[in-house]
Amino acid sequence: MTIGIELKKLKSTGFFTSFFVGGLVAALVPIANTGFRTELFTSLEGSPLSILLNANLQMVTMLNQILIICGACLMYHTEYADHAIRRMLTLPLKGESLFFGKSLLLALGFFFLLVLESASYAFCTMHWFRMTDGFLPELLKNMGFATLLTLPTLLFMLLVASACQSMWVSLGIGVIFMSMGTVLPEGPFPLTLVPFVTPFKTLADAGSGWAAYAAASGAELLLLALAACMFIRIRRYSL
């Protein structure tokens, strides 16, 4: 039921339009990049997907993160604008279901982006490289890894958006964390576990440490969910 309500709330905010358009733009990045510099990429060694991910993952991940930040801020902005949350909380609804309903929707939006981007990688491989049997399993593995690494970021951003009544403070925090992501990915292991920094790791980058990243992301996810549950109970709204 909560999901239905959340969907209804988002209907006229432009959330779906922005995810659709943003997903198309993110999917166009690898195509445009490979189209511009075909000779450079086709002369490189390695599997087509690893070449494509190496060249485009940073830009695509940044676009995903921008959409996650905007989506999270938009979701909570509709609650804080005109004291809507006060009315929501008088309904027989749990605060947690409000939060997790939103996170589920945001995660679905993110999956949609990943599907579009995967299609774009597949198109680039078919058009400029040679499609092999190993491509699909490799793509699925990479996208699964990306999902696991991005979910903590998503939950973290939603938690920030739920905490700040002024939308531009949460936007600012999101942008600051994103700037960390552009500076820190080469740092030591604990630093790369910070939300917004982890999604920049690819499966190939992580190498043998992929299990450590996956486990750490899973733990982070649990911790953030727990923190969200606690925070929602403590939070008092002074609207």
Added chain:
Amino acid sequence: MNLFALTAAELKKIRRSFILPLLFVPLVILWVPNIINADKSLTPVMAGITPENNFFIQSFMGFAWFIFPASIIVCTVLLQQLEQKNKGLLKMLALPINPRLLCLAKFLVLVLLAFIQAAAMTGLYFLCARIASSYVGAGLMAQTGMVLRISGTLFLSSLPMMALYWLMSVCLTTPVFSIGLGLATMVPSVLLMNTKLWFLYPPCYPFYVVTSNYMKLSTDPDSAIDLVPWVPAAAGISILCLLIACLAFGHRERK
């Protein structure tokens, strides 16, 4: 009220906002790993560049690519949002003030905030280069004149970008859209910078200035940016953006 008085009033409005800390935090995030990784500057990736120039230019590339444009976008949203609450803009427009001048005054505040951040970045560079020098035990302080020249060019080249983002925040009344679109225009700047029509895309100017200086300091000492299609295009784009922004400012409220 003249432009100067209006700008002073606008500055008063942002006094209690958290904008200055928000401008400084990314700089700290940028400099801390730079100092920790300063020893990497001793073995530059590009041939021909000295370690001190490498340290300087790498830090400024990180700044010009993401942190500077993103901060400008956040500032535009803040400046717009300030007046949306409790119909502030409606009250401002009811005063005997020219709305176009008001729009221009807000843009000047944006320019001032960007200047403060660029100046803080340069100031922090001098401080951090000193710290990094003693940390790695080698001189990492580049020539003061060159540092000031490049950071000055960086700031000037970001003016068209500011005008564009200001136009976006004035025209797109949903702030999330203007910030999302603004951030999204930044991402492909790396791609568009390498095309022949880069001068038509203001968001890539600051990064272009820094990377071309990187080339100048390393492999190609004689290279210079062609000013001819760039400066007229940049001036044209900025004037056009500001003109449209001034005309569209408060359009929804005046209806």
